[in-house]
């Protein structure tokens with residue numbers, strides 16, 4: 001019996017079946033799920049904890065029991081940034097040496113005070129400044145310029161706020177490039193690609209199925225990482241979600257194109273892995289995932305700015321942290337679109353089907 | 355497309371890989387509804403020929419017409435009308451049997467229902483099993499299901515039974531027999547002579563990229579001029595080739611490493627005469643086998659080599 005040429009139900013279309021096959025290959029591979037969804041969360045959690053904002057540090061200092069030490073100690077205790085203890089001369093140097101106190105205050109004689117500290121230790125230098133201010137003011141110093149301290153501890157300026165968009169960008173790069181590149185090369189190695197090519201399957205639909213599957217998985221991926229950042233660390237999401245998703249889609253497609261280009265020729269997974277790593281390494285280093293790409297010399301900036309991951313990371317930070325709209329990011333969208341078009345066109349041109 | 359054009363017609367096909375000539379001026383014609391076997395040792399050029407017919411490889415010279423179409427003019431038309439199984443495809447292990455067939459089903463403009471195809475290859479019980487969990491024979495039947503689902507007029511099957519146990523081979527033979535019964539054309543390559551004799555209407559023996567003989571299995575065997583082959587070894591004095599050739603009904607003698615092989619037309623006369631000859635010589639048989647002549651014997655006869663020697 002042969003099925004009649006009635007209009008095809010959507011499920012019977014090649015693009016649908018190919019895309020379904022992509023999903024199945026993905027979710028039936030627990031490792032792939034881990035690397036795509038769980039690993040970035042663990043990384044964000046670990047780095048977020050390590051670099052969380054701490055309250056201002058309290059300096060431990062010792063006041064040696066000599067001269068008018070009682071009055072000096074009482075005056076210093078009024079300052080909340082200092083943790084003051086009185087110590088005997090005999091143990092004082094040992095406490096300083098072992099770091100139990102950052103600074104020793106030695107009241108010697110009527111109007112003279114000696115500070116003993118290691119001037120190469122930042123906390124000791126900071127403690128000296130605080131102690132000295134307190135003692136000078138209580139002795140009658142007047143500051144000629146009146147100052148006001150306004151504390152700004154705003155969400156958006158912390159390390160975790162910088163980190164989450166960077167991790168999101170890096171993750172999109174890795175999962176798009178590996179997700180597409182690995183499957184294509186694996187199917188070529190298994191001669192499955194040859195088998196497909198000998199059927200009337202449309203080659204464009206075959207390639208499109210990878211992109212489609214990636215784009216839908218991507219929404220899950222962004223959702224996971226962004227909501228984790230927002231809920232667990234209070235990372236701000238100031239721009240529109242639509243803008244964020246649009247940028248992620250474009251970024252993912254650009255990296256998908258790059259993955260496809262890398263996978264266009266190799267016959268073995270090993271050869272493709274090598275190429276993948278060589279391509280991704282400069283972006284891990286230069287594109288501002290863990291620290292700002294502005295740290296690199298000015299001469300390198302044009303090169304760094306042209307990398308797709310730099311464009312994606314800068315764009316993500318602008319949207320999430322500064323509330324930028326899509327129209328304010330011509331550079332990010334432009335760079336990513338250029339990569340997308342060039343990579344896809346080249347990949348399709350040199351693709352080894354047989 | 356008329357049904358009188360041959361299913362496959364190959365003329366002057368040449369394919370070189372550097373210095374190696376994989377296919378060396380091969381001509382072939384396969385009629386509609388025929389099951390045609392390509393036999394030959396390893397490296398004979400069978401896969402190369404068949405992949406050129408499938409459009410997976412480009413010839414250096416010659417012409418291939420598949421179901422009246424040329425790859426240059428109508429690649430999609432050919433792909434939609436043929437069903438293939440490649441020598442070494444691995445289907446995706448993570449998909450199930452049904453998902454795999456459904457995937458191939460979605461590629462074809464004209465197709466058969468998925469359930470029907472799975473039933474035809476007797477994988478109903480395995481429809482939800484992952485491909486990675488199938489046995490070798492079941493994998494091959496799945497490969498045939500993927501070829502069958504496009505309702506092809508012409509099958510190209512490259513060594514579909516290699517490496518399978520005898521029972522799985524029989525199952526595949528039944529299946530391929532049914533393709534033929536439905537009026538489809540089958541082009542199959544194999545190393546197994548019994549398979550070719552069982553399945554094929556006609557066979558071509560390929561060696562070094564050329565066809566060295568073709569015809570029905572019976573016709574080829576009759577090239578030997580004999581119907582039986584007698585093989586034996588001796589315990590004692592050797593016999594001369596001329597005295598053996600003089601025995602009644604013997605048309606050919608080969609002696610190699612103490613093994614005697616006689617091509618024989620009238621076995622009932624030859625054996626008693628051989629025994630009588632030995633009796634007079636004080637020599638005894640240490641081994642004696644007889645079989646009806648096979649395509650293997652034809653190959654040995656034509657090339658002086660066994661098929662498996664490569």
Ligand SMILES: Nc1ncnc2c1ncn2[C@@H]1O[C@H](COP(=O)(O)OP(=O)(O)OP(=O)(O)O)[C@@H](O)[C@H]1O
Nearest residue numbers: 371374375376394395396397398399400401402403
């Ligand atoms: N891609 C290739 N590059 C170089 N040589 C090749 C290539 N493919 C095949 N050959 C050579 O062409 C010749 C014919 O190979 P082919 O695979 O057609 O043989 P075959 O008859 O199918 O053998 P088998 O029975 O082992 O499958 C062999 O000598 C082989 O080494």
Ligand SMILES: [Mg+2]
Nearest residue numbers: 400401402441
């Ligand atoms: Mg072969």
